Amino acid sequence: MTKEDPEKTYSSSGDVGGSHGLPGDNVPSDEDTASAAESVTAPVKDSTMRRIWHWKPSTTRYDPDNPPEFTVWLNILFALSGAFTVATLYYNQAILFKIADTFDVSFERASTVATLMQAGYATGLLFICPLGDLFRRRPFILGLVAFTATLWLVLCLTTSFTTFQAISYLCGVTTVTPQLMLPLVGDLAPPQRRASSLAIVVSGMAMGMMIARLLSGIVANYTDWRNIYWFGLGTQYLIVLLLFFFMPDYPSKNPEGLNYFKMMYSVFYLLLTEPLLLQASIITYLNSAIFTSYWTTLSFLLSQPPYGYSSIVIGLFGLIGIVIIFLAPVYSRLILDKVVPLASAVVGLLIELAGVIVGTFLGTHNVAGPVLQAVAIDIGAQFCNIALRSSIYTLRTDARNRINTGYMLLSFCGQLTGTAVGNRLFALGGWRFSGGCSIAFVGLALIIAFVRGPRETGWFGWGGGGWRLRRDDMPIKKQEQEPPSEQALEELGGDGGVVGREEKR
Numbered sequence: 155m156t157k158e159d160p161e162k163t164y165s166s167s168g169d170v171g172g173s174h175g176l177p178g179d180n181v182p183s184d185e186d187t188a189s190a191a192e193s194v195t196a197p198v199k200d201s202t203m204r205r206i207w208h209w210k211p212s213t214t215r216y217d218p219d220n221p222p223e224f225t226v227w228l229n230i231l232f233a234l235s236g237a238f239t240v241a242t243l244y245y246n247q248a249i250l251f252k253i254a255d256t257f258d259v260s261f262e263r264a265s266t267v268a269t270l271m272q273a274g275y276a277t278g279l280l281f282i283c284p285l286g287d288l289f290r291r292r293p294f295i296l297g298l299v300a301f302t303a304t305l306w307l308v309l310c311l312t313t314s315f316t317t318f319q320a321i322s323y324l325c326g327v328t329t330v331t332p333q334l335m336l337p338l339v340g341d342l343a344p345p346q347r348r349a350s351s352l353a354i355v356v357s358g359m360a361m362g363m364m365i366a367r368l369l370s371g372i373v374a375n376y377t378d379w380r381n382i383y384w385f386g387l388g389t390q391y392l393i394v395l396l397l398f399f400f401m402p403d404y405p406s407k408n409p410e411g412l413n414y415f416k417m418m419y420s421v422f423y424l425l426l427t428e429p430l431l432l433q434a435s436i437i438t439y440l441n442s443a444i445f446t447s448y449w450t451t452l453s454f455l456l457s458q459p460p461y462g463y464s465s466i467v468i469g470l471f472g473l474i475g476i477v478i479i480f481l482a483p484v485y486s487r488l489i490l491d492k493v494v495p496l497a498s499a500v501v502g503l504l505i506e507l508a509g510v511i512v513g514t515f516l517g518t519h520n521v522a523g524p525v526l527q528a529v530a531i532d533i534g535a536q537f538c539n540i541a542l543r544s545s546i547y548t549l550r551t552d553a554r555n556r557i558n559t560g561y562m563l564l565s566f567c568g569q570l571t572g573t574a575v576g577n578r579l580f581a582l583g584g585w586r587f588s589g590g591c592s593i594a595f596v597g598l599a600l601i602i603a604f605v606r607g608p609r610e611t612g613w614f615g616w617g618g619g620g621w622r623l624r625r626d627d628m629p630i631k632k633q634e635q636e637p638p639s640e641q642a643l644e645e646l647g648g649d650g651g652v653v654g655r656e657e658k659r
Contacts, residue, residue, distance in 0.1 A: 215403055222402035224342035229351050231400055232339060233358025236332035238389040239299065240359045241366035242306070243271055243329055245382050246322070248371040252379040257315035267322050274326020279333060279562050284417045286334045286555030292403040295331050296394060302328040303390035310383045332359050333562060337554035338404070340547030349495070349544040353486035356540055357479045364475050407552045417556065425560040428549055429613045433606050434542040435564040437499065440599040442568030444506060444592045445535050447576030448513075451588045452524060454580055455517060474528045478536045486540055494608035495545035502538030503603065506531050507596045514589025545608075 222228075246253065246267050254264035286294065305328070308321045336355060343351035370382045425432055452471065456463045489498065509530020516523030546557050579587040607616030 232335045233355045235393045237358040237362030240362040244366035245370045248367050249374040249379045270323040271326040274323040278327040278330035283559045284556045287407050306387050337558045350487035353483040353540045357482050421556045437599045439564040439568035440595045442565045443572035444595050446569045446572035450573050451576045451580045455585045478532045482536045495541040496608040498541035499538045502534040506534030510592045
């Protein structure tokens, strides 16, 4: 007993040197070193469940002397996790009428399932995501995914619609792991790869959203709709296993610990005191409003003359998004990784502006208008989103989850605004009314982008280097060093100083 390693006595998590556990862990402070003898004779006894949960493969344990490298395969794992996790939010949207038949409720009541799940997601964004700055990300993410999967089993089995509604909301609350992974990518990816690494994860999330709607409709058309929920259960447990064996452990960003309520307050404090974060959040608010306004009113346009398309044909428009899924990582690697993020965001907004103008004025006459608009706003919104995320993750490294929370809150508010305003304006004046509002939103976003330059530290202006496109944190190519001149050697000493002495050696 006296020869036991004190570190192994303290913790069963496999952490070394300075890593910190979840609140409540019995990890000794530096002041407790003097009482190490007592610690050895009376070691802290962790529960069996706790030892099992904190056990991790040796390849995933954090070593401060050799931190884990952020590889392409780890990037793909995060993208895959984001895809299958985000998909759970959208499985229900294409099968609400089947859910209504099974539970013998009206279509209106069945639609509350989708609403409750989205409301739960918003709740999780606000109250759970900031905790990523407090807890170690590996056990926190694993716990959320495992808990969601266990709750999901109830959705597969319950015969009570009220229970189905309540569990849908709770699953939405805990389905926020992709929003924890994005700041983690911002932490781990080197600056010259940050945008492309984020693009891979964001594209995975977009693919999950698209596949969920498409796959659920196909499965429910030929089999029982609950089979897609069983599929969702299996994929979530698969993600738990993959993350358990391959996701490295990382220490807490705030090892000294933070009060939860102070953390929540700091989300809004950061929004109001960080000019870059507020600028990016307002732009993403307007971007989200444009995006949801289009997709909300599109079905109204295409179901009316001169088109009169069926719901199946209208649903195929969602496949247009597959273009951006493969384009975004390539564009990010070639362009976004090399230029200042704000310049990339402006390019995205200009693409959106062109698409919205064409779609608004051509959409009532030719289907090419809505198609071009869908492509443009998908590409523009993703380019802009990835660029803005890349920029805000250069701010406080100890607060990236709270920064992401503030950013996503305004994005979610933009979605609500776009849905409400788009529907209202379409009811008042049709497609061109809602499209005109989207044009105004893009114009306002461009104004917000130009009032503050990419290197400005204050609220307004273009200080710090103006609009020079090249990123300041790009690695400089090593140039061949010229041999020192004779004059330089003489200044160092008669025999060449240090250089001469080294040569003699």
